[in-house]
Amino acid sequence: MRAKQDSPCQQIDGGKMSRTKLVLIGAGSTVFTQRLVADIILAGEEDKWELALVDIDPVTLDAVNKLVAKMLEAKSAEIPVTATTERREVLKGADFVVTTIAVGGRKGWQTDIEVPRKHGIFQPVGDTAMPGGISRAMRMIPQMIAIANDVAELCPDAHFFNYSNPMTAICRAIRRETGVPVVGLCHGVHHVEGVxxxxxxVAEDDLTSYGIGLNHLTYLTRLRLRGADAIPLFHARLDEQAPTLARELAEKTVWDNIVQGRAPRWADDPFSWGHFRRYSIFPCAMDRHAVEFYPERFPGGAYCGHKLGVEAFPIDERISLGDTWYDEMLAIANSPDPLPASYYENVPGESEQLLEIMHSLMFDRREVFSVNLPNDGAAPYLPAGAVLECNAAAVGGGFKALRADDLPPALVAKLCAKIAAVEITVDAAIQGSRDMMIEAMLADGAVTDPDAAASLTDDLLAAHAEHLPQFAA
Incomplete structure (x- = not known):
């Protein structure tokens, strides 16, 4: 965290420093808002910001507003906070706009998992690629374009960040249809560096990476430990584990979504580490996400003798955990008691590095982060304009992508195929076209039979009809 005397204030008005205005759209996210507020408070910057919390659910909005107030009270901090269900009321004058919305909520996410299962398709995440990711894009893209249009009208100079999934399709749609320079942010690369x-x-802060790809499939071409090439160290560690790999896989019955309480092993992410052994390039973000970009290799969800999304990276458990977090947030917010003494320990900071990113942009620090930007020459071997997850310097006024390393032909081919599927997905969502959605299913690769793709598409459209007005005609 940077020294707090580096004020983010942008202007001086009547001898007083003005606050920087941050608008959070989808503020009811179960952890994001809490962690960001914790970042600001723990950095000693409560006098430099004003917050606007936006959520379409008044019950959730009220709870988040109360919780933020308790967080401020617990640290004797003062930040002006506005809470509203109408984003246009607070966008004017915004310096930063952040979206974390999820159209259809966790219920919609669960439907994106359950409907494809009835068609023999098993997904460990279902929010980015495969039928679940495509279905989610149909709900998300129109609403995100509407937000982008409001940003263009009411705060055109604001930095606009999106955390919502499917990241690549949303950012591509906004850039293509509105020209608004949205930037996609995700904790994936930062998290995987820690893994x-x-x-x-070794210490998490000692390892760094460099890569190029798509959100949730970023190929890490460089891994360095305290500045030195760490790739030989990873191969050596894999050599140590190779003799017991087959036994460990045979004994494994559940793959956890996040390995906790012990060091990760090859058997926890066999596809990703096998990929690394072949190319010395690591696919981020681990098997849980990476396998969804290779559905042809896991027919029927078969993964090391188990079902993806069921025994392997159980997604129902992950979705229900979100419900648990939400209930806990409501209980703490609505309780007459002050925050528990352990609250700031249980809700740590480092919210997707957002505070550090904003500092770097405002003060031209030129620090490098993993972000999602259009390909403007960073990877000349990939389609121009495609939204890529890449390394970029946060400089005064925006981001400048760094030149990516070259990739082996097989990995370039995989990315090009997925970029094409994203483009078709964007077309389907904007046009409200059933036929284009079917084509997106086929291009994605999880479904290969046109009739099966049509049947699955129809079931998903029917299940989400209330959130898909563009398909009503």
């Missing part, structure tokens, strides 16, 4: 550090048994 890889624990794999080696």
């Amino acid at each position: 890889l550090a624990r794999f080696l048994g």
Whole structure:
């Protein structure tokens, strides 16, 4: 965290420093808002910001507003906070706009998992690729374009960040249809750096990466430990584990969504580490996401003798955990008691590095982050304009992508195929076209038979009809 005397204030008005205005759309996210507010408070910057919380659910909005007030009270901090269900009321004058919305909520996410299962398709996440990701895009893209249009009208100079999934399709749609320079942010690469550090048994801050790809399939071409090439260290650690790999896989009955309490092992992410052994390039973000970009290799969800999304990275459990977090948030917010003494320990900061990113943009620090931007020459071997997850410097006024490393032909081919599927997905969502959605299903690769793709598409459209007005005609 940077020294707090570096004020983010942008202007001086009547001798007083003005506050920087941050608008959170989808503020009812179960953890994001809490962690961001914790970041600001723990950095000692409560006098430099004003917050606007936006959520379409008044019950959730009220709870988040109360919780933020308790967080401020617990640290004797003062931040002006506005809470509203109408984003246009607070967008004017915004310096930063952040979206974390999920059209259809966790119920919609669960439907994106359950409907494809009835068609023999098993997904461990279902929010980015495969039928679940495509279905989610149909709900998300129209609403995100509407938000982008409001940003263009009411705060055209604001930095606009999106955390919602499917990241690549949403950012591509906004850029293509509105020209608004949205930037996609995700904790995936930062999180995986920590996982890889624990794999080696080194401090998380000592390991860095460099890569190129799509959100949730970023190929890490460089891994460095305190500045030195760490790739030989990973191969050596894999050599140590190779003799017991087959036995570990045979004994494994459940793959956890996040490995906790021990060092990760090859058997926890066999596809990703096998990929690394072949190319010395690591696919981020681990098997849970990476396998969804390779559905042809896991027919019927078969993964090491188990079902993806069921025994392997159980997604129903992950979705229900979100419900648990939400209930806990409501209980704490609506309780007459102050925050528990342990609250700030249980809700740590480092909310997707957002505070650090905003600092770098405002003060031209030129620090490098993993972000999602259109391909403007960073990877000349990939389609121009395609939204890529890449390394970029946050400089005064925006981001500048760094030149990516070259990739082997097989990985370029995979990315090009997925970029094409995203483009078709965007067309389907904007046009409200059933036929284009079927084509997106086929291009994605999880479904190969046109009739099966049509049947699955119809079931998903029917299940989500209330959130898909563009398909009503």
